[in-house]
Each structure stands twice: as structure tokens, then as C-alpha cells.
Amino acid sequence: MQRRSALKNLAVAFGGLVSLPAWANGWTPESIGQVSTLSANQEALLAEIVETIIPETNTPGAKSLKIHQFALRVINDCYGEPAKAALTKGLAAAEETAQQTFTKSFMACDATQRKEVFAKLGNDPDEETKRFAGLIKNVTIQGYMNSEYYLVNVAKYVMAPGFYHGCVPVPSRALTDKK
Numbered sequence: 001m002q003r004r005s006a007l008k009n010l011a012v013a014f015g016g017l018v019s020l021p022a023w024a025n026g027w028t029p030e031s032i033g034q035v036s037t038l039s040a041n042q043e044a045l046l047a048e049i050v051e052t053i054i055p056e057t058n059t060p061g062a063k064s065l066k067i068h069q070f071a072l073r074v075i076n077d078c079y080g081e082p083a084k085a086a087l088t089k090g091l092a093a094a095e096e097t098a099q100q101t102f103t104k105s106f107m108a109c110d111a112t113q114r115k116e117v118f119a120k121l122g123n124d125p126d127e128e129t130k131r132f133a134g135l136i137k138n139v140t141i142q143g144y145m146n147s148e149y150y151l152v153n154v155a156k157y158v159m160a161p162g163f164y165h166g167c168v169p170v171p172s173r174a175l176t177d178k179k
Contacts, residue, residue, distance in 0.1 A: 045094065045107065046087075048106060052114040052115060053136070060149055065143075074142075083131075086131045086135060090128070090133065090136070093129045093132065094118070097120050101117060122134070
């Protein structure tokens, strides 16, 4: 009797493995759907915050590499509810701090003003706001360091580190045994 159930389980597993490539190849960013639980304004604000952390110079910045989407995905998928709450509260705190300091929104501030606002968020007496600043800074750096641009152009990542050169002569054993 156990042989029949084992064969049935094996057939189901084999059928799943056969259908897996067709199922996995059909995924596109559009088919996965909206990643963000934030509004469009909040997502744009987050994009400007990550651009403040890693600005665009002669290399692409965090905004152009879409690190804010990486940060949203990581926070939604890997962190718990406290991090999600800290994200929404931190975005509101960034906007509020910019309004109090410069009487304009974070998006309207220039680069030096944005840096000052982000520094104030990191030194805020509220623990949740501090956690937001640290979390966004860490996830932004992690996303940038794992981006294709950084790995290919800066770190010079090579997927297969050893290369085969078929035209190189191999020394004979007689030559290597001599002392």
C-alpha cells in the first residue's frame, strides 16, 4: 500500500517540476502587481529620500536605479509590521521636518536642505523616526551595493571567475618530475 502512495507522490512532484518553467517564465513586473502599499506621493517622497542618501553624480544615483522600489519590496517582504509603520510615520516626519525647518515640502527643498532634513530625522528624539532613518539608509546602501550597475561597473563582478584557455599547452609529467 505504501508503494502506491509513494508512486502517486512521485508522479505529482514530477508533474509539478515539468510545469514549473512554464509557470515561472510567465512573470513580468506588470503581472506581479503593485508592490507598494504607499500612495504615489509617498513613493515619490521615498525616491527623493534615497536620492538624498546616494545622489546622482558622474554615476547613477539611487533614484535612477530605482532603489526606492527595492526598499519598499524589502520592507514589505522581509520586515515586520513595526518597520512598515515606521516607514509611513517616517515619511510623514520627513515632510513635517521640512515644513518646520524650511517652510516648504521635502520635494521642493534643494540637495543641501534635504541632507539637513535627513540628518535631523536621524537625530530625532522619537525612536520610531530614528529607526526609519537608519532603516532607509541601510536598505538604500544594500540595494545600491547589490544593483547591477554597481556590481558590473564598480565591483567588476564576474559570474564565472575562472576561464578555460584551450590553446595553452599543458606541461608533460616528465618535465614536472625533474628536480
